[in-house]
Amino acid sequence: MLHTVNKSPFDSQSLKTCLGLARSGSDILLIEDGVYGALVGTAHAAMLDQALKEVSIYALGPDLKARGLPEDRLIRGIKVVGFDGFVELASANDKVQSWL
Amino acid sequence: MLHTVNKSPFDSQSLKTCLGLARSGSDILLIEDGVYGALVGTAHAAMLDQALKEVSIYALGPDLKARGLPEDRLIRGIKVVGFDGFVELASANDKVQSWL
Amino acid sequence: MSQTRKFMYINRHAPYGTVYALEGLEVVLIGAAFEQDVCMAFIGDGVFQLKQGQDTTDSGMKNFSPAYRALGDYEVNRLYVERESLEERGLTEADLMPLTWEDEEDDWAEKPSIQLVSRAQLSGLLEEQDVIFNF
Amino acid sequence: MSQTRKFMYINRHAPYGTVYALEGLEVVLIGAAFEQDVCMAFIGDGVFQLKQGQDTTDSGMKNFSPAYRALGDYEVNRLYVERESLEERGLTEADLMPLTWEDEEDDWAEKPSIQLVSRAQLSGLLEEQDVIFNF
Amino acid sequence: MKFSVMVNEGPYTHQASDTAYHFIRAALDAGHEIFRVFFYHDGVNNGTRMTTPPQDDRHIVNRWSELGEAHDLDLVVCVAAAQRRGIADADEAKRNGKDGDNIAPGFRISGLGQLIEAGIQSDRLLVFGD
Amino acid sequence: MKFSVMVNEGPYTHQASDTAYHFIRAALDAGHEIFRVFFYHDGVNNGTRMTTPPQDDRHIVNRWSELGEAHDLDLVVCVAAAQRRGIADADEAKRNGKDGDNIAPGFRISGLGQLIEAGIQSDRLLVFGD
Numbered sequence: 218m219l220h221t222v223n224k225s226p227f228d229s230q231s232l233k234t235c236l237g238l239a240r241s242g243s244d245i246l247l248i249e250d251g252v253y254g255a256l257v258g259t260a261h262a263a264m265l266d267q268a269l270k271e272v273s274i275y276a277l278g279p280d281l282k283a284r285g286l287p288e289d290r291l292i293r294g295i296k297v298v299g300f301d302g303f304v305e306l307a308s309a310n311d312k313v314q315s316w317l
Numbered sequence: 318m319l320h321t322v323n324k325s326p327f328d329s330q331s332l333k334t335c336l337g338l339a340r341s342g343s344d345i346l347l348i349e350d351g352v353y354g355a356l357v358g359t360a361h362a363a364m365l366d367q368a369l370k371e372v373s374i375y376a377l378g379p380d381l382k383a384r385g386l387p388e389d390r391l392i393r394g395i396k397v398v399g400f401d402g403f404v405e406l407a408s409a410n411d412k413v414q415s416w417l
Numbered sequence: 418m419s420q421t422r423k424f425m426y427i428n429r430h431a432p433y434g435t436v437y438a439l440e441g442l443e444v445v446l447i448g449a450a451f452e453q454d455v456c457m458a459f460i461g462d463g464v465f466q467l468k469q470g471q472d473t474t475d476s477g478m479k480n481f482s483p484a485y486r487a488l489g490d491y492e493v494n495r496l497y498v499e500r501e502s503l504e505e506r507g508l509t510e511a512d513l514m515p516l517t518w519e520d521e522e523d524d525w526a527e528k529p530s531i532q533l534v535s536r537a538q539l540s541g542l543l544e545e546q547d548v549i550f551n552f
Numbered sequence: 553m554s555q556t557r558k559f560m561y562i563n564r565h566a567p568y569g570t571v572y573a574l575e576g577l578e579v580v581l582i583g584a585a586f587e588q589d590v591c592m593a594f595i596g597d598g599v600f601q602l603k604q605g606q607d608t609t610d611s612g613m614k615n616f617s618p619a620y621r622a623l624g625d626y627e628v629n630r631l632y633v634e635r636e637s638l639e640e641r642g643l644t645e646a647d648l649m650p651l652t653w654e655d656e657e658d659d660w661a662e663k664p665s666i667q668l669v670s671r672a673q674l675s676g677l678l679e680e681q682d683v684i685f686n687f
Numbered sequence: 688m689k690f691s692v693m694v695n696e697g698p699y700t701h702q703a704s705d706t707a708y709h710f711i712r713a714a715l716d717a718g719h720e721i722f723r724v725f726f727y728h729d730g731v732n733n734g735t736r737m738t739t740p741p742q743d744d745r746h747i748v749n750r751w752s753e754l755g756e757a758h759d760l761d762l763v764v765c766v767a768a769a770q771r772r773g774i775a776d777a778d779e780a781k782r783n784g785k786d787g788d789n790i791a792p793g794f795r796i797s798g799l800g801q802l803i804e805a806g807i808q809s810d811r812l813l814v815f816g817d
Numbered sequence: 818m819k820f821s822v823m824v825n826e827g828p829y830t831h832q833a834s835d836t837a838y839h840f841i842r843a844a845l846d847a848g849h850e851i852f853r854v855f856f857y858h859d860g861v862n863n864g865t866r867m868t869t870p871p872q873d874d875r876h877i878v879n880r881w882s883e884l885g886e887a888h889d890l891d892l893v894v895c896v897a898a899a900q901r902r903g904i905a906d907a908d909e910a911k912r913n914g915k916d917g918d919n920i921a922p923g924f925r926i927s928g929l930g931q932l933i934e935a936g937i938q939s940d941r942l943l944v945f946g947d
Contacts, residue, residue: 218544223836223945225566225597227641228330234429234461238540249832250569253600258642279610279839283568285603285617290642299610300843307840307941308818308849314549315944317429317825318679323706323815325431325462327506334564334596338675349702350434353465358507379475379709383433385468385482390507399475400713407710407811408688408719414684415814417564417695422937435817436700436901440858443897447929451937478705479744548936550823551944557807570947571771571830575728578767582799586807613835614874683806685693686814697827699901700859729830732862737903739913748903771829773867773878773919783869787917789903 219310223249223317226261235316236264241271244306246298248277252284255291262292269294277303319410323349323417326361335416336364341371344406346398348377352384355391362392369394377403422547423454428463430552432482433473438466439481441552446484449491456495457488458539464502467513467531482514489518494530501536557682558589563598565687567617568608573601574616576687581619584626591630592623593674599637602648602666617649624653629665636671690714691722691805695816697732698747699740703815704733708750710813715758723761723805724751726794728816731769734762734794748791755793762794763801820844821852821935825946827862828877829870833945834863838880840943845888853891853935854881856924858946861899864892864924878921885923892924893931 220239226232232247232254239245245268247254254261255276265274269292278297281288288297298306307313320339326332332347332354339345345368347354354361355376365374369392378397381388388397398406407413426445430437448455459467466485473480488494496516503509516530534542543549561580565572583590594602601620608615623629631651638644651665669677678684692711696703711721726733738748755762764774770783776796780788790796806812822841826833841851856863868878885892894904900913906926910918920926936942 221943223569223833225569225600228566228597230328230461237536238460238543240540240544248836250566250597253566253597253641256642260640262642280568283606283608283611283613283615284566284600285605285607287605300839301847303840304843304847304849307820307844307943308847312547312549313941313943314427314543315551315946317551317944317946321813323434323703325434325465328431328462330596337671338595338678340675340679348706350431350462353431353462353506356507360505362507380433383471383473383476383478383480384431384465385470385472387470400709401717403710404713404717404719407690407714407813412682412684413811413813414562414678415686415816417686417814417816420937424933424936434702436858440898444857444929444932448933448936451930451933453933453937476705477709477745478702479741548942549944550936550942551946555807559803559806569832571728575768579727579799579802583803583806586800586803588803588807611835612839612875613832614871683812685806685812686816697859697862697902729827729859732827732902735903737905737910737915737919739900739903739905739915741897741900767871770869770871772827772862773865773869775867775869780867785867785869787919789867789917789919 218243219306219313220245221313221315222247222251222254225250226254231316236268239272243272244310245272246275246277246303246306249280252276252280252286255295256286257290257292265292318343319406319413320345321413321415322347322351325350326354331416336368339372343372344410345372346375346377346403346406349380352376352380352386355395356386357390357392365392375406421454423545424448424548425546426457426550426552428457428459428466428552429461431462431465433478437552442481442484444550445493446491449493455493456497457493459498461502464498464506464508469512469514485514485516489516489530494518496531497534497539497542498531499536499539500533556589558680559583559683560681561592561685561687563592563594563601563687564596566597566600568613572687577616577619579685580628581626584628590628591632592628593632595634596637599633599641599643604647604649620649620651624651624665629653631666632669632674632677633666634671634674635668689720689722689810691809691812692724693802693814694724694726694730694733695728695814697729701817703817704747707815721760722809723763723801725802725805726764727768729772731764731772731774734764734791735774735789736791737789752791752793764794764796766796766798769796819850819852819940821939821942823855823857823932823944824860824863825858825944827859831947833947834877837945851890852939853893853931855932855935856894857898861894861902861904864894864921865904865919866921867919882921882923894924894926896926896928899926
């Protein structure tokens with residue numbers, strides 16, 4: 218199952234809610250303002266480090282780039298994908314849940 | 318100075334940000350989904366109990382009523398006002414800041 | 418289109434502050450005509466949608482809470498409420514509207530539609546679905 | 553209208569995910585023509601508006617970050633960034649665009665427009681204002 | 688006292704427009720003056736006459752038009768925000784090559800300067816939004 | 818694979834419409850089928866031809882119309898959501914006593930059943946919103 222999160226974790230509970238409900242082995246894709254959740258060294262980074270032991274986390278490259286977030290500032294283990302990768306994730310998983 | 322907060326504290330940082338920046342003696346009015354912040358016994362009630370030592374907190378009656386929140390479920394010390402009271406608060410304070 | 422699919426409508430918004438709860442409910446009511454396997458989940462501020470005693474007379478908005486009572490008649494009778502979300506908000510099951518449905522297969526016995534589930538249970542329910550809508 | 557008023561534009565939204573940052577900046581630029589006493593505050597996710605290196609080529613949106621560099625020319629030269637908000641987001645001042653203005657009264661010396669302020673300082677600045685806009 | 692109000696969200700989707708409306712009514716009831724109501728961001732969508740809400744719900748657009756007429760309110764829709772979202776009066780429609788306009792009675796389209804002026808001229812400015 | 822996409826926010830205000838657009842383009846590029854794009858909530862505001870964004874910005878509405886034409890996409894605007902927000906085609910305008918319509922080329926107005934059908938008929942349904 219693919220989960221998408223499009224909100225900043227600094228302002229919204231969406232990422233926290235997603236991580237609380239995503240099963241082990243799930244794919245999670247951070248898009249739009251959700252990509253701020255991929256930043257290293259933030260107040261939420263420990264939550265993501267913990268989550269990465271159970272789930273795969275991706276961040277949408279075009280959204281990172283728009284916001285000036287280079288790959289070397291991301292939490293280790295988070296993979297960057299383009300829209301083609303988004304489509305692949307949506308195909309490879311049996312369904313998609315958007316945590317808005 | 319009057320501060321208004323229109324977001325639920327369970328989903329948004331607006332109330333927390335407001336309380337962090339409001340000076341002692343300020344008036345704070347909870348409106349729209351912000352009135353959920355007035356509920357007693359929640360995960361955020363301690364934050365409001367603490368704030369009430371420094372600021373006055375009001376909640377908009379029509380918004381409480383729409384959401385089925387009776388006065389006996391509110392944190393002690395929070396006052397309920399109508400739109401007339403909102404206008405009075407906006408007049409009595411020198412300016413209004415909306416924490417959206 | 419003989420296949421029945423599992424639909425879950427997830428509600429995460431409080432009512433009135435935004436339109437998502439109201440327009441989400443409209444989707445559920447229309448969707449009921451399609452005879453799929455339907456359930457609803459109430460997570461986070463979504464649990465406030467089911468709060469008893471909503472009264473919009475003073476705010477001029479449309480009180481759509483009575484429509485939740487119609488869900489049982491449309492065979493939408495599994496409303497999962499996340500227990501942790503209720504607790505964080507200082508609410509108990511007694512704060513929620515008493516929603517029921519009549520079980521045709523059990524001599525039309527009236528049964529509760531709302532089921533409190535833990536986060537872990539809800540996580541499992543999510544996995545079982547075919548299609549998930551978010552409101 | 554001889555009186556000069558103190559205007560503060562508070563920015564609390566990240567750029568691109570929503571339009572508030574872009575349309576807020578449009579207000580500031582128009583407002584600059586009215587020769588009021590203007591400052592901006594960046595709180596919470598608003599600090600992301602000033603992040604260096606924004607590049608929208610792959611997302612097809614309009615990159616409006618260069619417009620912040622024009623603020624100094626419009627005499628909008630006090631941009632208060634809440635230090636606590638930066639720190640929660642793992643950012644330092646070096647992550648922000650180097651925005652400057654030229655001080656006419658100091659032989660056109662180039663000076664930084666961005667000032668990091670503590671939450672307590674920002675609280676005091678809020679109290680000094682006459683009109684506060686929120687974006 | 689002289690109030691101005693800024694409305695930043697469209698009708699129905701967010702409660703901001705409702706709250707602004709009720710605040711203004713209460714302010715008028717208390718004898719205050721409304722200098723201007725400025726519609727910005729999605730707030731411009733309050734100013735379209737194409738709206739047809741369900742019969743059993745409030746008609747937010749008509750309510751603004753009626754309150755505006757009753758109290759001679761200055762209901763200003765921001766031109767830049769309106770262009771992004773498809774709200775136009777006859778002049779704007781002509782200027783942008785559109786085949787018709789959709790602005791509701793009692794609203795006018797103007798620039799952001801009207802908002803700044805409201806901030807300067809009013810004793811209080813209130814922002815309602817998301 | 819057969820995708821359907823739901824777009825719940827209007828153009829410019831939220832990025833949802835942009836993300837949905839780029840996802841659909843990438844899905845088409847990868848050889849997938851788009852069964853339907855359903856516009857709900859403020860998403861209906863993607864379907865007005867009255868929009869005139871600044872010259873230096875993308876034209877979100879035209880982009881949908883063009884993509885729709887190029888790939889014969891079924892771009893459906895929800896009728897109930899459209900009525901609340903003032904989006905109408907010729908039939909709707911007539912039915913509701915409006916003096917004109919504003920729907921953009923390539924979009925059609927229909928009921929919520931089209932969304933449910935998309936959920937039943939598609940291999941994947943993706944929701945983009947706020």
